[in-house]
Amino acid sequence: MSIKGLGADVLSRDFPEIRELPLFREIEEAHFEALMRGAYLQTFPPQVELIREGDPSDFLHIVVEGMVEMFAAWNGRETVMETVSPVAAFIVAATVRDAPYLMSARTVLRSRIVLIPSQDVRNVFAADPAFARAVVTELAERYRGVVKHTKELKLRNSLERLANYLLRLQTLTGGAEEFDLPIEKRRLAAYLGMTPENLSRGLRSLEAHGVTNDGARIVIGSAEALRKLARPTPLIDDTSL
Template structure:
């Protein structure tokens, strides 16, 4: 039944979520799952559906979003290798977010029932799940405070600093995905994102196309006033 190629296993086994669990149990989970390739712009699941699978993005780029009345909003951009929608799977409640691929992506699909069954038996997996959910909660707390008490250019500035930090404090990098998606993630319109980049030009950031160059990190940080608490992961 497993459509999973051997080559992927080490990467997945190294995930915080699966890292500490019993080897036999992990084998059981992985052999009950399947790896699928999806084209770009494909909807993986919709908000409101029963949570049938835990998803692990192995390769590509996935957007988690919510379509409200009229407009949509991007909640998270998932980069490999990361699991997503753990909370819905765990609680056996409907998905709160929809997911679509942004680029062609490979996704490991772990049947939710299997996941829940193994969690009950494997304490290490349960602990890892708990930890993962706690970190996810904290991410959301940060995102919400960001939205509530920062304005748009400041949010962009912080996002750039964080993004840079994620790639070893690179001062020169490419934005992944389209700007419209970034705008939605940051809670603004594409037009406004453009203007926000304009504002940041005067605070040490140079942009051309998708290429961002942080010319003056101190100036950018002074404008962004980043959270003094370090990121959790």
């Protein structure tokens, strides 16, 4: 894995989308540069553990390329909490609170990650009201995301979770009838709170509701029929809410 420390100009030239992230868009140029000066850009192969739950939060991480999976383990069991795709920051909460990570993170694909020292983030956070407000927005969004995930886990059974997941995915792909699962099935199973075996059986059961599956390929034969089973609600399934 190659490690490069890069100055502000290099990072923002190569990845202007970092500056455009909601988190950084409004902050003062001087503060943004201060953050980027201390930042590193690293490239990781797949399956590398970036952070481990329980460790102190040394860096705010931003995925600029690839894919990262947030996961948690206890007593020999492991589950996927979330997958993060470019361009997005993760573990913002641990960073601003200066508290240990509650989740681990690993690369799923070869990934490029920007690492910003947590102390720098906290300094700018204290000095730049615009940044503080952006962090609030980010955190509130994340909070609402986890709340939705929890509601789904507690209120729906595994087939309903799967059906709604597929409908959300369809919406994300612009309503296409056919699309591919963005992650491996075993990871999807862990995310949805079930075993890979049950995911297989679930996809099989959905055939009765017009869903075809071959490998990563999903075909929604009748969104109408699937919706009848899934009963999606904006208060769980609307990602923009």
